[in-house]
Amino acid sequence: MAKLLLCLEGNVIKEFRLNRDRFTIGRRANNDLQIDNLAVSGEHAAITTVGRDVFVEDLDSTNGTILNGSPVKRQLLQDGDEVTIGKYVIKFWKEAQDAPGSATEGTDFEKTMMLRAPPGGGAAAPPKPVQQPAAPQAAAAPQAPAEPVKLGVVKVLTGANAGRELPLTKNLTTLGKAGVQVAVITRRPQGYFITHVEGATTPRVNGTEIGNAARQLNEEDLIELLGVQMAFFTH
Amino acid sequence: MVSLIQALEIAGLTNPGLVREHNEDAIGFDAEAGFVVLADGMGGYNAGEVASGIAVEVISHNLRELLGQHPPHRPLRGRTLPAAYDLLAESVRQANVSIYGTAQSQPQCAGMGTTLVAGVFFDNRILVAHVGDSRLYRMRGEEFMQLTRDHSLLQEQIDSGLITPEEARYSANKNLVTRAVGIEEDVEVELSEFETQPGDVYLFCSDGLSDMVDDSELGEQLMALSGNLPLAAGQLVQQANDNGGRDNISVILVAIKREYPAHWGLWSRLAAWLS
Numbered sequence: 001m002a003k004l005l006l007c008l009e010g011n012v013i014k015e016f017r018l019n020r021d022r023f024t025i026g027r028r029a030n031n032d033l034q035i036d037n038l039a040v041s042g043e044h045a046a047i048t049t050v051g052r053d054v055f056v057e058d059l060d061s062t063n064g065t066i067l068n069g070s071p072v073k074r075q076l077l078q079d080g081d082e083v084t085i086g087k088y089v090i091k092f093w094k095e096a097q098d099a100p101g102s103a104t105e106g107t108d109f110e111k112t113m114m115l116r117a118p119p120g121g122g123a124a125a126p127p128k129p130v131q132q133p134a135a136p137q138a139a140a141a142p143q144a145p146a147e148p149v150k151l152g153v154v155k156v157l158t159g160a161n162a163g164r165e166l167p168l169t170k171n172l173t174t175l176g177k178a179g180v181q182v183a184v185i186t187r188r189p190q191g192y193f194i195t196h197v198e199g200a201t202t203p204r205v206n207g208t209e210i211g212n213a214a215r216q217l218n219e220e221d222l223i224e225l226l227g228v229q230m231a232f233f234t235h
Numbered sequence: 236m237v238s239l240i241q242a243l244e245i246a247g248l249t250n251p252g253l254v255r256e257h258n259e260d261a262i263g264f265d266a267e268a269g270f271v272v273l274a275d276g277m278g279g280y281n282a283g284e285v286a287s288g289i290a291v292e293v294i295s296h297n298l299r300e301l302l303g304q305h306p307p308h309r310p311l312r313g314r315t316l317p318a319a320y321d322l323l324a325e326s327v328r329q330a331n332v333s334i335y336g337t338a339q340s341q342p343q344c345a346g347m348g349t350t351l352v353a354g355v356f357f358d359n360r361i362l363v364a365h366v367g368d369s370r371l372y373r374m375r376g377e378e379f380m381q382l383t384r385d386h387s388l389l390q391e392q393i394d395s396g397l398i399t400p401e402e403a404r405y406s407a408n409k410n411l412v413t414r415a416v417g418i419e420e421d422v423e424v425e426l427s428e429f430e431t432q433p434g435d436v437y438l439f440c441s442d443g444l445s446d447m448v449d450d451s452e453l454g455e456q457l458m459a460l461s462g463n464l465p466l467a468a469g470q471l472v473q474q475a476n477d478n479g480g481r482d483n484i485s486v487i488l489v490a491i492k493r494e495y496p497a498h499w500g501l502w503s504r505l506a507a508w509l510s
Contacts (some may be wrong), residue, residue, distance in 0.1 A: 050397070051388050054408035074404040111482075112368065112442060114348060114418055115388050115411045166282045169451065171474060174459045183460060186470065188477050195470075198462035 003052050003093045004047065005091040006033065018054065023047040025085060026059070043229050047092075048076075053114070054092065056083050112154055150234040152217070154185070157229040168192060175178035175203075176225050185217070191233070192217040243356055247271075247466035247487035250442055250472045253480030259283030260441050260485040261291040267509035269307075269356040269495075271487050272300045275369050275441040277415065278347030280340075286349040287381045288416050288429040289337065290330040296305040297326035304470055308355040310499035318363045319355045320426055325373050327351065327364050327416065333415025348415035352383060356489070358497035361437065362428045367412040370445055372453065373429070374461065376448050379454025393440035397422060410447055437489040440471075443482035449474040457488075464488050 004016040004023070016023070016033060021232045025033045026044040035044075041061035050056045057074040058065035066084035067075055077083075083090040152168040154175070166173070168185055174197070176182040181199030185192055195214040196202040202225040204218070217223075223230040243266045245366055251258040259276040261284070274290040276283030292368040305311060314321060330351075338344045350367025351456035363371050363383070388411040393397040398406065416422050431437075435458055448471065456474065459465035468486045475484045 025369070050392065050408065051411050054407050055398075074397070076398060076405060078405065082469070110411045111348060112275055112412060114415050115413050170455070171477075172459055172470070178462060184459060184466075184470075186473075188473070195466065196462055197466060 001050070002092065002094045004033070005093065006035075007089045008087060009090060014141070018047060018049055021049050023049075024059075025090070028063075034084065035089075037086050040088075044085055046082070054094075056081075057094075061085075098157060149187060149189065149191055151234060152185070152187065153221065153233045155231045157222075157231055159228045160229075175223075175230075181226050183223075186214070190216070192234075194223065202228055238267070239303070239356060239495055240267045242491065242493050243269060243387050244464055244490040244492055245271065245487065246468045247273075247485075248468045249485040250480075250483065252483050253476055255483055257281055257284055258483045259287055260443070260483040261287035261297040262485050262487055263291040264297060264487055268302045270295070270302065270354065271439055271489060272298075272351070272353040273350045273369055273439045273441060273485050273487055274349040275367070275443070275485070276347065276410045278338075279350060280343060282344045282347035285337065285344055286334050288348040290336050290349045290351055290416055293330040294326045294334050294351075297329055298355065299323065302313075302355070305364075305391040305487070306497065307355060316375075317362075317473065319357055323353065323355050323364045324426060324485070325426050326406055327353065327366070328422060331416050331422040335420060336405050338417060346418075346472070348418040350412055350441070351416050353403050354437065354439065354489070355437075356431070356495070358429055359494055360428055361431050362426060363408065364424050364426050366414050366416050367425055368410075368442050370440055370442075372440070372450075374436040374438070374454060374457045375432060377458070379450065379457065381450065383425075384425065386425070387412050403502060406508070409442070427489070428492070431465075431491045433491050435491040436467075437491075438463075438471075439487040439489075441483060441485040443480075443484035444475050444486055447484070448480065451454065461490065464490055 002018045005012050006014045022087060024031045024046045026042050027040045028038060028042045043059045044061040045059055045065045046057045048057060054075055054077045056067055056077055056143050064071045068082055079091045079094045081092045119234045154166045156162055156164045168187055171187050174182055183194055183203045184195040184197050185194050193214040196212055202211055205215055206222050218231045219234060221232045245264045245266045247264055248260045249258060249260045249262050262273045264271040272291045272294045274287035276287030278286055285300040291390055292405050301322045304317045306315050309314060311318045311321050350369045352369040353372050354361050356364045365383045368387045370381055371383045372381050389403055389408045391404050394398055413422055456470055457467055460470055468488050471486050473482050
């Protein structure tokens, strides 16, 4: 369960657990968090929980709700976000770790689950963990390799484009001509690899045809494709 | 009449990824009959594998048999939509019955279910059935787009404007589906039909791919490698693993090599006269 820390001038005044789907903040007494201050509207803001996501929502307050320095209407909260209402700052923390001993938790991360519990699903069904250990911020989104490989470059040595350099900035760069001969250079956590895509012959690396398997490229490897010679370097 | 096997090239791969012990995905396809099935199972222990396995098995068996008996482009007796609609929906329902029944009778399988995306190719069209968050994308020329809309909490929130697609990338609700096969007595199947064109490439995938690799990168890689379908499938799986491989990854690619119009013959002329 996520929690909110109410702070004033850098001091934590109170801690709240988000144990309901809608947690309201305002000056009036009917709010879950009452802030008795004239800069705070009667119904100022709400913290809503949808599944595992938590949102902050401004309820058309007079002085606005500020998230990490910018006014917001409604936005997804991330671990460590700060919501400012009047002079008060509310810090948002997702639940840190589950109780020790839940070693299997990690393997259940992001497993596809039904939103609703199946009706009449026998008691034998293993309980589905609702809370997950907090993951690093980047984990939810596609992420880059931890240590980026050095930037690879292909330098054309012969033919009309001789002297041109092609930086391999994408995960996948194609070389050659569609329908005739195409090879692709992939950037992977382990380095750069060249693979044959189409065409009657496969590219040569240092004079040897690579066949259909991917071949890792090493510094100063000489690539030949469609009669053009290229060299592979890293910067 | 062009047979489907001359018109469709299919390549499929399923991979456990780097984190999971089991592969709970299952895939099946048949270029001759013209169908593709991909399922992403869920449930405790190995029940997810059982559910996705049943789904692919039942649907493949049904479609292979039924598509041989009924021309998919013609309506069944007393029906108005092409038979493919009824055959595909019925096959998914049978898979649902089979998974639900097994879950009820086998305690270790209680609560299991599976997401599903399945396609039937006929008459220069594809009819797609989906349940949950397994997806179908299409590459046509420079355009790469998602054709199915997930049955998930996140998609519902995006649709109702409660969360922006940009915020959705950071949502913790990616894995909560609102529909699945085998969870309840009946299943709601979404069917949609699209015209196909020679040169199109269709990507069926589980969320182990779409959660790990951006749509823009999926599109770019598919365009670069569409000349070599097995390599493209391998590259997509590899990219998902290079990005962390947090879930099972399944990919089926279908390239449309030429048109495959149905042979309407006497029936269509009769229908034309009667209309």
